Amino acid sequence: MKIGIIGSGGREHAICQSIKKSAKINKIFCFPGNAGTKQIAENINIDLENFELLKDFILDNQIDLIIVGPEKPLVDGIVDYLEKFKIKVFGPNKIASKLEGSKIFTKKLCQKFNIPTAKFGIFKDRDASKKFIKNTNFPIVIKADNLAAGKGVYISNNKIEAFTAIDEIFDGKFGKANNLLIEEFLVGEEMSFFTIHDGKTFKNFGTAQDHKRVLPGDKGKNTGGMGAYSPSRLINDELEKKIINKIIQPTLKGLSNLECPYKGFLYTGLMIVNNEPYLIEYNVRMGDPECQTILPKLSSDLIDIILACCEERLKETKINWSNKKSLCIVVCSKGYPDNYKKNIEIGKLKDLKLNNNEFLFHAGTSEKKGKIYAVGGRVLNFVNIEDDFKFARDKIIEKLKKLDWSGGFYRNDIGHKVIKL
Numbered sequence: 001m002k003i004g005i006i007g008s009g010g011r012e013h014a015i016c017q018s019i020k021k022s023a024k025i026n027k028i029f030c031f032p033g034n035a036g037t038k039q040i041a042e043n044i045n046i047d048l049e050n051f052e053l054l055k056d057f058i059l060d061n062q063i064d065l066i067i068v069g070p071e072k073p074l075v076d077g078i079v080d081y082l083e084k085f086k087i088k089v090f091g092p093n094k095i096a097s098k099l100e101g102s103k104i105f106t107k108k109l110c111q112k113f114n115i116p117t118a119k120f121g122i123f124k125d126r127d128a129s130k131k132f133i134k135n136t137n138f139p140i141v142i143k144a145d146n147l148a149a150g151k152g153v154y155i156s157n158n159k160i161e162a163f164t165a166i167d168e169i170f171d172g173k174f175g176k177a178n179n180l181l182i183e184e185f186l187v188g189e190e191m192s193f194f195t196i197h198d199g200k201t202f203k204n205f206g207t208a209q210d211h212k213r214v215l216p217g218d219k220g221k222n223t224g225g226m227g228a229y230s231p232s233r234l235i236n237d238e239l240e241k242k243i244i245n246k247i248i249q250p251t252l253k254g255l256s257n258l259e260c261p262y263k264g265f266l267y268t269g270l271m272i273v274n275n276e277p278y279l280i281e282y283n284v285r286m287g288d289p290e291c292q293t294i295l296p297k298l299s300s301d302l303i304d305i306i307l308a309c310c311e312e313r314l315k316e317t318k319i320n321w322s323n324k325k326s327l328c329i330v331v332c333s334k335g336y337p338d339n340y341k342k343n344i345e346i347g348k349l350k351d352l353k354l355n356n357n358e359f360l361f362h363a364g365t366s367e368k369k370g371k372i373y374a375v376g377g378r379v380l381n382f383v384n385i386e387d388d389f390k391f392a393r394d395k396i397i398e399k400l401k402k403l404d405w406s407g408g409f410y411r412n413d414i415g416h417k418v419i420k421l
């Protein structure tokens with residue numbers, strides 16, 4: 001089979017590496033991929049906003065299946081578009097992708113189906129938003145409705161911060177804003193819960209704990225994710241049942257009322273408060289770096305599972321996992337999540353020897369004349385599967401110290417909640 005993967009991050013390199021193991025695969029294309037995917041696939045530099053160009057390439061090259069990594073093309077309707085040309089695509093359609101594309105869509109679904117989530121209000125203009133803020137308690141959460149590459153959420157500690165957030169959103173920082181969301185601040189511990197869906201049924205696809213802040217001790221600015229571990233320390237059978245019965249099932253019911261079955265990965269972002277799950281957000285894809293953390297534990301053939309989803313056969317498909325612990329450290333360009341220098345060579349990367357339980361997934365990298373350069377904010381993901389989280393982390397840090405890259409940094413405390421020193 002020929003497979004196409006859309007995206008260029010660590011998530012897509014992990015998917016690429018996982019499907020490469022399948023005997024069914026003859027060739028993988030990555031659109032546009034990175035220096036890591038280039039070693040095992042053909043990178044194709046195509047404008048992903050131009051669905052027609054992409055469709056022509058897929059048809060010309062007889063690609064059998066497309067796997068979509070990031071949210072943007074999903075929210076823009078790439079699945080609906082490609083399916084019109086009888087191309088097999090794994091991912092949710094445009095309506096289902098509103099679960100991530102519109103926070104207000106999801107909140108309204110929660111309201112209608114009694115899904116536990118933070119109390120909220122939808123405000124249509126600055127004045128109404130600010131009037132509400134004048135009589136509220138802090139902290140309070142203010143969110144832009146639309147996709148904002150993870151940046152449209154403000155946790156405001158006082159009136160001044162809240163007013164700034166409201167102004168930035170209505171000034172169009174995240175695209176044209178017709179409204180915004182103000183939410184109660186939930187106090188608890190976050191967890192990412194993953195499922196895989198074929199439109200009729202779904203199966204669990206692991207849990208993880210991301211580390212979103214840039215600095216050790218969960219301090220500093222929000223990022224796309226600085227590292228993760230799997231499984232989450234919070235998961236237990238009772239909590240899992242609650243997440244499925246109170247959150248995921250009613251969401252699927254809501255979508256089926258819209259005649260919109262869900263196909264693809266679903267990432268349920270939760271706040272756990274006293275063993276009770278509250279929905280914070282849905283993402284219509286795997287997480288990054290959660291995907292890199294979870295996939296190395298999968299012992300079944302990923303392409304068999306994805307094909308089963310495309311053909312509505314997931315129910316009879318077994319998904320087997322290693323029960324070891326997985327930890328991932330993301331290495332970033334100094335300055336991230338703000339400005340950083342690009343095109344800095346990462347020395348000694350090729351000298352690193354990886355054991356069977358160790359994985360290196362590229363993200364913002366590019367290869368020129370055999371040398372690897374950092375070209376993005378999040379650059380490399382090191383993953384280790386062990387019996388023990390601390391051992392996994394120690395081994396990764398040992399490897400990282402061998403890199404010759406003064407332009408990079410990482411958090412050395414990933415997993416601090418499960419690693420007692």
Ligand code: AMP
Pocket residue numbers: 118141150153183184185186187190212269280281
């Ligand atoms: P989101 O983009 O919706 O995942 O929000 C980004 C981050 O903001 C989440 O991962 C949480 O850490 C935090 N957050 C969002 N909504 C809330 C809430 N209602 N209460 C507390 N923290 C929140």
Ligand code: GLY
Pocket residue numbers: 150210224225283286287288289290
């Ligand atoms: N790691 C957070 C995300 O993928 O949205």
